[in-house]
Structures are given as structure tokens and as C-alpha cells.
Amino acid sequence: MAECITxxxxxxxxxxxxxxxxASASPNSVGQAIIQNFIKPQYTxxxxxxxxxxxxxxxxxxxxxxxxxxxxxxxxxxxxPARYAPMVFEDIAKKGTKAAIVISGGFSETGERxxxxxxxxxxxxxxxxxxxxxxxxxxxxxxxxxxxxxFLPEYRCGRPRxxxxxxxxxxxxxxxxxxxxxxxxxxxxxxxxKLVSLGNKCDVDDDDLLCFLNDDDSTQxxxxxxxxxxxxxxxxxxxxxxxxxSNKPVLVVKSGRGEMAREAAISHTGSLAGSDNVVDAAYKQxxxxxxxxxxxxxxxxxxxxxxxxxxxxxxxxxxxxGGLGVMTTDALxxxxxxxxxPSTDLNQRFGERLPAYCAWGNPCDVVGDSDSSRxxxxxxxxxxxxxxxxxxxxxxxxxxxxxxxxxNVISNWQKQSGKPFIAVSQGGAFTRKAGEIxxxxxxxxxxxxxxxxxxAWALARYGEIKYSDKFKKTRGSEKP
Amino acid sequence: xxxxxxxxxxxxxxxRTFVLENEAKDIMKEYGIPxxxxxxxxxxxxxxxxxxxxxxPVVLKILSKDILHKSDAGGVKLNLKNEEDVRAAFIExxxxxxxxxxxxGIDVDLSRGVFVTEFTEQGTEVxxxxxxxxxxxxxxxxxxxxxxxxxxxDVTFRLIPMQEIDAREMVGExxxxxxxxxxxxxxxxxxxxxxxxxxxxxxxxxxxxxxxELDCNPTFVYEKGKGAAVVDAxxxxxxxxxxx
Numbered sequence: 256m257a258e259c260i261t262x263x264x265x266x267x268x269x270x271x272x273x274x275x276x277x278a279s280a281s282p283n284s285v286g287q288a289i290i291q292n293f294i295k296p297q298y299t300x301x302x303x304x305x306x307x308x309x310x311x312x313x314x315x316x317x318x319x320x321x322x323x324x325x326x327x328x329x330x331x332x333x334x335x336p337a338r339y340a341p342m343v344f345e346d347i348a349k350k351g352t353k354a355a356i357v358i359s360g361g362f363s364e365t366g367e368r369x370x371x372x373x374x375x376x377x378x379x380x381x382x383x384x385x386x387x388x389x390x391x392x393x394x395x396x397x398x399x400x401x402x403x404x405x406f407l408p409e410y411r412c413g414r415p416r417x418x419x420x421x422x423x424x425x426x427x428x429x430x431x432x433x434x435x436x437x438x439x440x441x442x443x444x445x446x447x448x449k450l451v452s453l454g455n456k457c458d459v460d461d462d463d464l465l466c467f468l469n470d471d472d473s474t475q476x477x478x479x480x481x482x483x484x485x486x487x488x489x490x491x492x493x494x495x496x497x498x499x500x501s502n503k504p505v506l507v508v509k510s511g512r513g514e515m516a517r518e519a520a521i522s523h524t525g526s527l528a529g530s531d532n533v534v535d536a537a538y539k540q541x542x543x544x545x546x547x548x549x550x551x552x553x554x555x556x557x558x559x560x561x562x563x564x565x566x567x568x569x570x571x572x573x574x575x576x577g578g579l580g581v582m583t584t585d586a587l588x589x590x591x592x593x594x595x596x597p598s599t600d601l602n603q604r605f606g607e608r609l610p611a612y613c614a615w616g617n618p619c620d621v622v623g624d625s626d627s628s629r630x631x632x633x634x635x636x637x638x639x640x641x642x643x644x645x646x647x648x649x650x651x652x653x654x655x656x657x658x659x660x661x662x663n664v665i666s667n668w669q670k671q672s673g674k675p676f677i678a679v680s681q682g683g684a685f686t687r688k689a690g691e692i693x694x695x696x697x698x699x700x701x702x703x704x705x706x707x708x709x710x711a712w713a714l715a716r717y718g719e720i721k722y723s724d725k726f727k728k729t730r731g732s733e734k735p
Numbered sequence: 736x737x738x739x740x741x742x743x744x745x746x747x748x749x750x751r752t753f754v755l756e757n758e759a760k761d762i763m764k765e766y767g768i769p770x771x772x773x774x775x776x777x778x779x780x781x782x783x784x785x786x787x788x789x790x791x792p793v794v795l796k797i798l799s800k801d802i803l804h805k806s807d808a809g810g811v812k813l814n815l816k817n818e819e820d821v822r823a824a825f826i827e828x829x830x831x832x833x834x835x836x837x838x839x840g841i842d843v844d845l846s847r848g849v850f851v852t853e854f855t856e857q858g859t860e861v862x863x864x865x866x867x868x869x870x871x872x873x874x875x876x877x878x879x880x881x882x883x884x885x886x887x888x889d890v891t892f893r894l895i896p897m898q899e900i901d902a903r904e905m906v907g908e909x910x911x912x913x914x915x916x917x918x919x920x921x922x923x924x925x926x927x928x929x930x931x932x933x934x935x936x937x938x939x940x941x942x943x944x945x946x947x948e949l950d951c952n953p954t955f956v957y958e959k960g961k962g963a964a965v966v967d968a969x970x971x972x973x974x975x976x977x978x979x
Contacts, residue, residue: 533892
């Protein structure tokens, strides 16, 4: 089983002196795009260029090799053609640097010659104690230290930001997806701590980063995009995940779901075990939450990052619009969450404090002329009753009576109760703004009831994973 | 488990990567998996004597290192009610096996004769199986038998080794679970006995990783309190030469 030595990986994210091997003065080149990232003011470490062709690149001092650099180097970013890589690694080993990210392609993904080159750098790395990310990757973004090896100019590919509330880290086998996610999350208002593209995984792999992120204080939710595991590596990932998932949520998007025909299988079981069934089982058993796609993954990750996991599966849907209530309730029900009606007692209390034309059931409809005070009544009484574990709140801000103070009301009751809240704010520009404000206050907000329901499900599922038999499951509990 | 290792060694020496039914059931019995009474018989006379010991009706199945799919070789005879049935079935099975060998161009080994077992009372049919996934290793499968597995593929998986809670979750998450819980006035099935079989298969494979595929198909689950039994068992093992 893979052991967890996470201290070695720290350098990739917090390097204070970085050398860019293959830094280039030609505009629009990879070697230039990378160095541009490190001359931005937010990166506070020192950067050096290595390239025998230049004295400086964009004003950064440039040396023919690492040996001429007048101080120790924490990390080297390698962007030279694959055939020079072994030479570069000899230089890295001699310099005593312990971390290298190989951006260049042309290694094991291309065939025999490339595999040979990759084996050579792995061997030099092993001897010199150098940990390697890549090759054939875009590397690392750390939103706290601003280490950023993505060779994609910022005006083309936005960079995510850290949030003060909670942060997600994402490990991607694919560099293109890592880039797209960087760009996409820069506009989603999601807090991101680290993005890592692993490429060929010649040394640092999924297992290493799972261990590392488990110990990383700036990561609250761990996300993976993976296309498959090398033989046996699914099992090692499973073994580590079993230990991590009670500490932090782990979400995975795994592609390649197609039923791989297993014609060689002689037994019945063998022929039925299209590998995706086994993948599903492994994720479920180790407490990993599998998402169908990135949209789902980030909808769930946002909720898991911002809200506590649920202690049980009972959801109260509160809304000022009947349609939104019904649609959201349908989605919650389809996901297997419990939607119990308020008890007689709670019913009576709602009756005493809400106008008679409200429809308090589940969904609890405070109706279209509601202001935020009716929501207050519902939250106060429902929380006091202890009958619900998760609150899904629909706020249709198109109505004239519902003021922006609803965001305060939701956020305050969430904080006071310690129970997870999910908001649904459906509509155009105005409601989107309200959602953004609510998220700044720490309550994840979604544009549709279905997305909100999935987020609520993720909080319940993670509660079940984290609290195991202490999680109060009411629906389907009559089953064996 | 010493017995399992010995059986695997014999199999590989005979150039087969499947384990004979009596051997598979010997290993399972060692792990406490419930199996209806069985024995083997090399001759027709012996088959008659052993059938009487077990009690009619019985089932005879071909036992040969050269035959993996017994039914395809005409090697299975069910519900044999008396001596004459057994004697005739034995001869027919041997003839079929020779014929099968001729078609395949092999001289089928008949020295082991047949497997003799009770014609077991029908219960709710389920399948418990194991596969070796290249990425994740050994995984156990559970589902209801017949059309549920063939057509609907209503099956569920867990990685081995498992905990009892995993086994109970598996039983609970197939779509046909209601059949086990009892519908339309049917009494509930013995889910505890089923969970026990799943856990024992998990332990058996965990301790014998040479097993690469396994089917307990069918396994019969009876009314609550009346247990369950593995009726047919198949075990395939890795060929150590393949790993090189």
C-alpha cells in the first residue's frame, strides 16, 4: 500500500525560488507564458530563467544552467523538448532541487522512444530524491502562494481565486480540463485552493495528492477528474480514500464509463462486471462521491465546502413560490431524501404565527406576498422542533414584498442553528446578484431547484459517510 | 487454508485453471458455506450406492478435468428418482462426454466419474460471484438469479474484503429486494443466511487471492429461519505463467 509522505509535495505549492528551464523570449510561446505568471506581483518568491540563448527573459535573469544561479532552487519547471529532459534532470540533481514539474510532452504518451526518456528522468529523479509532476501536463496553480505553471495566458484562461469561507482543490488527469476548470471557476465565485494537472503521472500520482490534500489546511473539499487507473492503482486509491473521506469530502468525475466487453470472462460474474460497476462499488464503499459531470461536481463541492454535513436525511423545503416548491420537492424525493410533514405540534405553531392563507406542509409555502419575517417564523419553529436536518430555501426575489434582508435571515439562521442550508434563487440578473451576496455570507445558492436538491443530497450523503451509523437515516430505514 | 492451496496445485498440475465442483465445494465447506450433501462416484454401481446414501431424488454431473461447461457436454442429469434412473444417467453422461470429446478432438478423462448431490428443494434463486478487476482487484457481486441477472442486470458490487454492513447494503440496494423481503403474501426470505454466505465468500477470496472468478449460481435462499444453500459453484484460478 502506498505510504503517505506528504512533506515532499509541499514544495510544489510553496516554492520560494523557482527556475523555468526553457524560458523563452519569443512571444506566445510556452516558455514565455510560464515566466509571465511568475513576474506578476502576487507571486512573492523569486524566479530565474534557464536557457543558454539569453541573458534575461522579460527582465528575469537567465542562466545557461541551474549551476550558475546564485542561490538554492526549490522547484524547477521544465519546458524543453523531451530529448533534452535527461540532461536537464542531471542538472536538477546536481543543483540539489527536490521538485520538478515537466510541462513538455513527447514522453510515454508518444511511444517507445518517449517511454525511454521518461524512464531516464524517473531514474535520475529517484537517485536525486526529486519528486516529479508530469510530464505532459500543465502543472500547478496555488491560489494562496500564486505558484502558477499553467502556460495559458491569463487573458485567455482566467485563474481561480481563494475564498475566505472554504476552498476546493482539484486534481485532473487531463491538462485541458484543468485549464478549462481554472477558467470556468474564475467566474463561478467558487473558492479554489489548488489545481493540479498530473499528466503521465511518472512519479507523483493520485494517491500522493490525496494524502497531501487530506493534510492541507487550505483544502476543504477534494475533487478529481480521472479517466482510469493503472493496474492495481484503483485499489491503492480506494485504500487511501477510505481513510480520507471521514475527514474531508472527496468527489470524483470518472469518464470512460462505457461497458468494456470482457469476453475473456468465463464466469457469469466476470461477464457482468463491466468495470464501471466495480468503479461505482469502490467509490461507494470508500465514501467517495461520484459526480456525473463537472457541473454536478462543482454544485456539490460548493455545498460541501460552505456548509456542514447533515446529521440526518430530513429536508424542509421553504419557498415563496408554489411551483419552485413542487419542482424542488420532486427532485429531493427522486434523490432519496426524506420530506416529512411537520408534526401536529409544529403545524399548530406555524398556524399561530403565519397568515392562514400560507400552506405550511413540506414544501412549506409562505406564498407570494411574503416578506422575510415569514421565513424567520418557519426557520425558528422548524429548527426548535428538531424535525429537520437540512433546510432548502427557495427565494423568488421577483416579488415586490421580499426584500434583500432575506439573505441576512437565511445566513443568520444557518449560523445560529449549525444546520446545513441551501438556497435556490431562480431568475435573472437581480436574483443572481442576491445569490452572490448570499454566497458571500456562506450559504451556497443555486439557479434551479434540481441543482439545489443535488447539493442537499451531497450534504446528506457526506453526513452518512462522515457520521456512519450516527447519521439519522429515516427514509428506507425499514430495509434490511 | 491448506486445503484450497492443495486443490489449486492439483488443478494447475493437470493444466486446468478451473476447480472441479467437488473441490470448489470442499473449499467452501471449510469456510462454513452451506452446501447440500454431495459426494463423487467413479462407476455406475458406486453412483447408485452413493445416491441411496444421500437419498433420492439426486443430481449427477460429469467430473472431468477436460470439461468446464458441464451442461454443454450433456453432463448434467437432474431429479433422478431411483436406482434405474441413476444407472441410466451415469451411462448417458459418460457417453455424452466421449461424444463431446470426439467433436473437440480430445480424449476426455472420465476417471473421476460423476458428482452426486441432492436434488435440492427450490428456493429464491440468487447469484453470489467474484471477479478480479484489473484496476481495483477482487470484487464481489450479488443479485437475484434468472431474468433479474440475465435481462435486467440487477446486480451490485463491493470490493473484497467486505464488512457486514456492506453485505447488508448490497442486499438492500438491488431493485428486486422486495422479493427477498416478501411480497404478495410470500414470507420473507432468510436474509441473515444470505449475508452470511456473502461474508464467507468474501473471506474465502481474501485468503485465497489465486481465485480470479467465482460463481455461486444458483444459490437458494429459503424462508426466514430456514437458511440458504449454494447449489452450484464454480471457481477459476490464475495461471501463474500468465503473470510473466
